[in-house]
Amino acid sequence: MTMLAVSIMVEESSAEAALAAAARAAEFGADLVEYRIDRIADDIDTINALLSRTPLPCVVTCRPTWEGGEYDGNDADRMSLFEHLGSGPHPPAYLDVELAAYERSANLRQKVGFAVDHPDQQRPLTTGLILSSHDFDRRPKDLLQKIAKMAEARACRVIKVAWHARSLRDNLEAFELIEKKYKPTIALCMGQFGLPSRVLAKKFGGLLTFAALDAQSATAPGQPTIDELKNLYRWDAQRGSTRVYGVIGWPVGHSMSPPVHNAGFDAVDEDAVYLPMPIPPEYEHFKATVGSWLDHAGLHFRGASVTIPHKANLLHFVEESGGEIEPLAAAIGAANTLTKREDDSLYASNSDYAAALDSVCAALDIEREGLTGKQIAVLGAGGAARAVVAGFADAGAGVTVFNRTPEKAAALAERFQAAAAKPEELRDLPWDVLINCTPVGMHPNVDATPVLKSDIEHRKSQTTNQPVVFDTIYNPIQTRLLRDAKAAGCLTVPGTEMFVRQAATQFELWTGKVAPLEVFRSVLESRLT
Ligand code: NAP
Numbered sequence: 001m002t003m004l005a006v007s008i009m010v011e012e013s014s015a016e017a018a019l020a021a022a023a024r025a026a027e028f029g030a031d032l033v034e035y036r037i038d039r040i041a042d043d044i045d046t047i048n049a050l051l052s053r054t055p056l057p058c059v060v061t062c063r064p065t066w067e068g069g070e071y072d073g074n075d076a077d078r079m080s081l082f083e084h085l086g087s088g089p090h091p092p093a094y095l096d097v098e099l100a101a102y103e104r105s106a107n108l109r110q111k112v113g114f115a116v117d118h119p120d121q122q123r124p125l126t127t128g129l130i131l132s133s134h135d136f137d138r139r140p141k142d143l144l145q146k147i148a149k150m151a152e153a154r155a156c157r158v159i160k161v162a163w164h165a166r167s168l169r170d171n172l173e174a175f176e177l178i179e180k181k182y183k184p185t186i187a188l189c190m191g192q193f194g195l196p197s198r199v200l201a202k203k204f205g206g207l208l209t210f211a212a213l214d215a216q217s218a219t220a221p222g223q224p225t226i227d228e229l230k231n232l233y234r235w236d237a238q239r240g241s242t243r244v245y246g247v248i249g250w251p252v253g254h255s256m257s258p259p260v261h262n263a264g265f266d267a268v269d270e271d272a273v274y275l276p277m278p279i280p281p282e283y284e285h286f287k288a289t290v291g292s293w294l295d296h297a298g299l300h301f302r303g304a305s306v307t308i309p310h311k312a313n314l315l316h317f318v319e320e321s322g323g324e325i326e327p328l329a330a331a332i333g334a335a336n337t338l339t340k341r342e343d344d345s346l347y348a349s350n351s352d353y354a355a356a357l358d359s360v361c362a363a364l365d366i367e368r369e370g371l372t373g374k375q376i377a378v379l380g381a382g383g384a385a386r387a388v389v390a391g392f393a394d395a396g397a398g399v400t401v402f403n404r405t406p407e408k409a410a411a412l413a414e415r416f417q418a419a420a421a422k423p424e425e426l427r428d429l430p431w432d433v434l435i436n437c438t439p440v441g442m443h444p445n446v447d448a449t450p451v452l453k454s455d456i457e458h459r460k461s462q463t464t465n466q467p468v469v470f471d472t473i474y475n476p477i478q479t480r481l482l483r484d485a486k487a488a489g490c491l492t493v494p495g496t497e498m499f500v501r502q503a504a505t506q507f508e509l510w511t512g513k514v515a516p517l518e519v520f521r522s523v524l525e526s527r528l529t
Contacts, residue, residue, distance in 0.1 A: 002202035003031035004235065005059065006226055007210050007219040010040050015049035021213055026055045028226045029236075032093065032208060034059040036219055038070035041081060051090035059130065060085060061096040068136050075101050079111035086115030086127040094158065096130040099146055102153065109155070118155040128157035135163040136190065136221070139170060151182035158184045158207055162220065165189035168277060168289045171196040172296050178204045179298065192253075194222045196275055199229065202238045203273075204298070234262055234273045243270075243300045245510060246277035248290070248314075248338075249307035253278075256524055257305050260503050263523045267516040277304060286313040287320075294340060303510045304338045305503070311336055311383065318348035326350060331416075332390045334383060337506045349509070352384065353391030355501035356472070360433055363468050363493045372396035375430055379423070379450050380437035381408035384472050388435055389416050397433075402426055427455045433468040434459075434485075441471065441479040453484040460488045467491070474499050477528055496524050 006025035010018040022033045033056045040046050041062050051058070062078050063069020071078065082095050097112055113121075116129040131150040133140070140146065140163060150159040159182060165171065174187035174197040184207040189197040201209035211226040212218040218225075229235045247257040253276065261274035279289050293301040306314045311334035318325055318338070323346030329335040335348040357368055364370065374397045378385050381403035389412055392399050399418035403409035406422060413420035421429060440450040459467055469485035474495030482492045504515035 002206050003208040004029065004226065004229065005032040005034050005208045005210050006030045006213055007034040007036060007223070008213070009036045009038070009217065009219055010046065010050065012040055013043060013046055015046045015053075018050055019053055019055070021217075022058075023055050024213060025226065028213075029230060030056060030211070030226060032057050032059060034061055034096075034210065034219075035092075036069070037062045038064075041071055041073060041078060044081075044084075047081075047085070048088075048090070051085065051088070051092060054090075057093040059094040059096055060092040063096075064098070064101070067098045067100065068134050075104060075108055076111070079108050079115075083111050083115045086125055087123065091125065091127045093126075094128045094130050096132050096160065099131050099133045099150060102131055103149070113155050116155055116157070118157070120154060129155050130158040130160050130186070131156040132160035132162070132186075134161075137164055138166060139163045139173070143173075147177065147182065156183065158186065160186040160188075162186075162188045162190055164191045164221070165193035165197070167285070168193050168196065168279065169292050170194070171200075172292060172299070175200065175204045175296070175298065178206045181205075188220075190221045192222060192278055195224065196244075196277075198222070198224055199233045199235075199273065199275060200238070200242075200244070200299075202235060203240055203242050203244075205240070232259060232262055233275070234266065237266070237271070238273060239271060241271055241300065243272040243302045243510075244275065244293075245272060245301075245303050245305075246275040247305040247307060248277045248279050248286070248310050250278055250281050250309060252276040252307070255307070256499065256527055257503060259523050259527060260500070260520050261305075261507060263519050264503075264507050264516055265511075267519045268511065268513045270511050270513065272302075272511070279310065281309045283313050283316060286310055287317055290317060290338070291321075294346075302340045303506070305506055306336050306338055308383070314338055314348050318346045321346050323347060328353060328390055328394060332386050334386065336502065337509060339506075339509050347509075349505075350387060351502040351505035351509075352387035352498070353394075354505055355498045356388045356435070356470070357391045357395055358501050359493050359497040360435075360468060360470055362497070363470070363491050368395050373398065374432045376400070377402060377426060377429065377431035377434045378418075378437055379403070379426075379435065379440075381405065381412045382437065385437035386412060388437055388472070389413070389418055393418050400429060400431070423450075426451065427458055430462065431459060431467065432463075432465060433470060436469075436471045436473065436479075436481055439473065441481050442473045443475045446476055447480060449480040449484060451481060451484075453488065456485050456490060457488045460490060468493060470498075471495055472498055474524070475528055477525065496521065496528070500524060 117125045177187040314335045326349035329350035339347040393416040401409040409420040468491045470493035472495045500520040507515040
């Protein structure tokens with residue numbers, strides 16, 4: 001069973017604080033703590049207090065500066081300390097020693113050998129030796145040689161390698177190293193690309209993954225918190241068969257999709273987890289990363305949400321791979337959903353336009369057929385507008401595009417048999433539904449609005465129907481445009497509705513189950529307010 005270990009950097013003379021942190025880790029459900037004693041290696045009283053009173057089994061690590069830690073003493077003293085701890089009255093479950101130190105001299109190896117349990121050990125010791133190697137820049141060229149040395153060292157019970165990932169592909173090698181099962185293995189990638197190796201260590205049967213108690217106390221770059229692992233990335237539900245999904249973008253750190261989809265998987269008890277997948281903008285990166293993730297049989301990577309700047313890259317990729325493309329996604333020139341179907345074929349589709357249609361239909365309490373002949377005013381001519389214009393035009397509505405750059409409005413309108421007009425003409429043109437697809441009014445410019453309140457009031461005064469105002473912006477949820485429209489007596493639709501519904505379409509494609517819309521809404525709203 002893969003353990004969840006919380007790493008604690010112990011401050012000078014503060015056994016109490018470290019023990020309190022360990023107790024909190026135990027409450028959160030950690031299996032193990034790692035005491036990083038880099039700063040207190042000469043404070044034997046504090047170290048003894050930790051070992052005698054630790055609420056969880058522990059790893060003791062005293063990482064030297066030359067391997068990214070803070071211990072600046074010599075190796076002989078460090079190994080003498082370890083010898084003392086391993087053979088003392090409260091031995092730790094594991095001692096972590098860098099391969100480089102272990103290889104440095106027979107004397108050091110002998111000291112380590114006296115501290116831990118191994119096949120040639122004469123004394124009844126229990127502590128296991130973790131031999132470790134870290135590279136904070138890149139995958140070391142001699143990674144496999146290092147692992148071979150750790151595997152061969154008779155005193156070594158656990159192999160640990162950690163390196164700074166240069167792309168999401170590095171995670172695949174970490175998974176493969178765990179799967180080789182030379183010995184119990186910890187293989188972790190550091191940095192923004194390394195999260196999958198940390199979250200999916202359990203799926204692949206790694207010995208453990210490390211988590212921080214909170215965002216401020218991470219002991220390695222990219223280390224998630226225990227709360228994120230447990231409550232966001234579904235640690236407890238993870239198994240070898242768990243399917244992997246993600247949101248591909250650059251950047252993706254801000255994305256609301258992981259909390260929304262993971263809560264959905266939880267709600268319908270789906271054996272799946274959803275991760276952020278940062279991929280740099282160029283098509284080559286997209287192709288290489290997505291291709292390798294799809295090809296990795298053990299990963300069970302079955303689909304992704306795809307956002308800026310990769311929506312066109314997805315179409316290109318699926319086309320090149322011989323997959324199927326939803327016709328309207330091809331017409332829009334952008335897809336936001338990748339699905340690997342049960343027969344392993346690829347499907348690229350666009351869930352944005354359907355989400356926009358369904359959000360408006362729900363507000364009007366009509367089916368999509370009811371949109372025929374409705375007059376739709378679309379503000380903006382960018383990516384979101386393209387999907388909205390394509391969807392409403394396809395549904396038989398009369399669409400007019402208003403944009404500050406008239407040429408872009410004209411080009412978009414022409415592509416989908418819509419009309420184009422200048423923003424100042426909005427007041428005089430009748431509309432049933434107004435959709436804002438510009439970022440005007442988005443956080444932090446929350447006092448801005450793309451339409452004058454008087455223009456909305458004017459429109460309301462001219463029709464017996466209740467006009468609909470739909471803002472695709474979802475941060476804030478109630479934009480100034482929506483507040484003005486509500487005050488004028490219009491029906492209003494927030495951007496959260498579109499976000500939730502585009503996620504629901506993806507969820508249903510991937511799982512074959514009805515998406516829990518209410519769960520999606522409450523997760524999104526709780527994160528936005
Ligand atoms: P985009 O491709 O950059 O297009 C932005 C459009 O807004 C362009 O047509 C641009 O006009 C116009 N615009 C930008 N700043 C403006 C200003 N100050 N005044 C007037 N017009 C302005 O962006 P996008 O991807 O379409 O996204 C637009 C909005 O849609 C964002 O706010 C985003 O939050 C929202 N969105 C929501 C969802 C959802 O699920 N709810 C999904 C996607 C997008 P020019 O053509 O003249 O440059």
